[in-house]
Amino acid sequence: MLAILIDGIVQGLQLSLMAVGITLIFGLGGVLNLAHGQFAVIGGIATALLMGEGLHPLLASALGVLGAGALGLAMDRTVLVPAYRYQGEERLLLGLLITLGLSFVVNGFLDVRYPTVALTLPLPTPSFTVGGITIRTASAVVALIALAAFALLFAFLKATLLGKVVRSIMQNEVGAGLCGINPGRIRTLIVTLSAMMAGLAGVVQGLFSSLGTELGNEFTSFALIVAVIGGVRSINGTLVAGVLLGIINAFASYYVGAYLTLLILLVTAAGTILVRPQGLFAFRT
Amino acid sequence: MSILLGADAVEVAYADISVVRGVSLEVRAGESVAVIGPNGAGKTTLFKAIAGMLGLRGGSISYGGARIDGRRHYEIVQQGIVYVPAERELFPHMSVLENLELGAYPCYGARAERLKFVLDLFPRLLERRRQLAGTLSGGEQQMLAIGRGLMSRPKVLLLDEPSTGLAPFFVSEIYRQFAQLKREGLTILLAEQQVPHALGFTDRAYVLENGRVRLSGASRELLGNEEIQRTYLGMG
Numbered sequence: 001m002l003a004i005l006i007d008g009i010v011q012g013l014q015l016s017l018m019a020v021g022i023t024l025i026f027g028l029g030g031v032l033n034l035a036h037g038q039f040a041v042i043g044g045i046a047t048a049l050l051m052g053e054g055l056h057p058l059l060a061s062a063l064g065v066l067g068a069g070a071l072g073l074a075m076d077r078t079v080l081v082p083a084y085r086y087q088g089e090e091r092l093l094l095g096l097l098i099t100l101g102l103s104f105v106v107n108g109f110l111d112v113r114y115p116t117v118a119l120t121l122p123l124p125t126p127s128f129t130v131g132g133i134t135i136r137t138a139s140a141v142v143a144l145i146a147l148a149a150f151a152l153l154f155a156f157l158k159a160t161l162l163g164k165v166v167r168s169i170m171q172n173e174v175g176a177g178l179c180g181i182n183p184g185r186i187r188t189l190i191v192t193l194s195a196m197m198a199g200l201a202g203v204v205q206g207l208f209s210s211l212g213t214e215l216g217n218e219f220t221s222f223a224l225i226v227a228v229i230g231g232v233r234s235i236n237g238t239l240v241a242g243v244l245l246g247i248i249n250a251f252a253s254y255y256v257g258a259y260l261t262l263l264i265l266l267v268t269a270a271g272t273i274l275v276r277p278q279g280l281f282a283f284r285t
Numbered sequence: 286m287s288i289l290l291g292a293d294a295v296e297v298a299y300a301d302i303s304v305v306r307g308v309s310l311e312v313r314a315g316e317s318v319a320v321i322g323p324n325g326a327g328k329t330t331l332f333k334a335i336a337g338m339l340g341l342r343g344g345s346i347s348y349g350g351a352r353i354d355g356r357r358h359y360e361i362v363q364q365g366i367v368y369v370p371a372e373r374e375l376f377p378h379m380s381v382l383e384n385l386e387l388g389a390y391p392c393y394g395a396r397a398e399r400l401k402f403v404l405d406l407f408p409r410l411l412e413r414r415r416q417l418a419g420t421l422s423g424g425e426q427q428m429l430a431i432g433r434g435l436m437s438r439p440k441v442l443l444l445d446e447p448s449t450g451l452a453p454f455f456v457s458e459i460y461r462q463f464a465q466l467k468r469e470g471l472t473i474l475l476a477e478q479q480v481p482h483a484l485g486f487t488d489r490a491y492v493l494e495n496g497r498v499r500l501s502g503a504s505r506e507l508l509g510n511e512e513i514q515r516t517y518l519g520m521g
């Protein structure tokens with residue numbers, strides 16, 4: 001039981017890491033990024049390829065995360081430009097189509113070029129015991145990485161001018177413009193940062209088990225569910241929802257199997273929209 | 286004094302329907318000018334066009350001798366024209382201080398000095414500084430919106446219906462602050478339905494009706510104008 005719970009929490013943290021980018025890009029840019037899981041896969045696969053070239057895993061991981069960021073930057077500055085010309089619903093719909101198209105392209109490219117590449121990052125000691133509980137080293141490392149990433153993100157949002165600017169645009173884009181803030185520049189930064197966090201979530205997958213090229217859509221689905229349950233404009237909500245869903249996922253997978261689990265999660269997300277459209281945890285940053 | 290802000294035959298349309306139809310006006314440096322008129326006369330549309338939030342269909346807008354129409358709204362803020370809309374557009378989940386701090390975005394190095402200036406002007410904001418903007422009363426929110434606008438050290442302040450939804454006490458209070466800002470040399474363009482307040486405070490005024498300037502002149506003279514008295518002051 002406890003092992004399942006710990007597993008769930010850690011996987012949940014990884015989900016949060018993936019989903020926070022969806023929250024940020026939607027809150028700031030008004031685009032639901034359907035290629036978000038692909039950023040995670042690109043980060044992980046790039047890491048695997050660089051390690052194949054003989055790079056140290058840490059260096060390769062860092063470069064992989066940067067690579068995911070570069071893809072995010074490119075997406076914001078090229079294919080999403082037409083969507084940004086519009087506001088509201090039009091932007092959302094155009095953004096959905098564009099990012100869906102991008103996910104197809106990335107999936108296809110990886111399938112053709114690197115069909116057999118996968119990322120696994122084995123750790124020197126597979127597990128350790130604390131107070132009678134055996135914990136996988138990978139779980140501990142993933143939890144630490146995810147918590148550190150969130151701590152940095154919150155510090156950035158609360159304590160820096162740029163972070164406050166990000167929150168201001170999420171709360172009121174018109175108001176931000178009245179303060180002389182150029183939302184476009186900030187948006188580019190946030191899309192890049194979000195892609196990097198997804199890339200990190202992808203690399204982290206290699207610690208758990210293995211990251212293959214086919215996982216992009218699954219990542220996107222899970223991240224979307226987490227973002228919806230947490231409230232698509234709430235970063236704290238995303239963190240909490242990720243952990244909650246990780247726990248539900250772990251227990252449900254154990255007792256009822258993976259397919260039913262995904263359904264349970266979807267129903268949870270749909271129920272959230274019906275009962276609390278602002279998200280289950282609607283305290284905002 | 287030289288003309289600081291000028292609109293020349295400005296036309297603005299929403300979906301092909303003209304809302305502002307050839308409005309020209311001038312504001313000199315240090316002057317306070319009112320734009321009055323009924324709901325739907327085009328006051329807000331005109332202000333949004335000056336602030337760069339709406340594109341022009343015709344005419345031009347100049348500031349300090351250079352054309353600014355076509356510039357992005359955030360560039361216009363950085364140049365010194367700040368628009369305070371009737372909707373206030375605050376950041377509801379941020380504190381009063383954070384709202385003010387963001388107002389100083391274009392001159393962030395000077396934020397401490399600006400903050401002192403704004404909090405001296407609106408001591409009530411000092412009392413409420415840790416409170417979230419969304420929890421303030423209507424009058425306090427209006428003060429915060431004006432205060433946030435002042436943080437970037439603007440040369441021109443565009444105030445759109447600042448008295449909307451405010452209790453009479455607050456209306457008198459914010460007009461007292463406007464008078465002080467005017468004495469300090471700030472140029473103010475004010476759209477207002479509270480005609481007595483607006484004409485009492487400003488130097489000159491334009492009367493907008495159906496997107497056109499119907500009358501203009503010294504505010505004091507307009508206060509004595511029979512038509513104005515009949516239409517806007519409920520006299521006659």
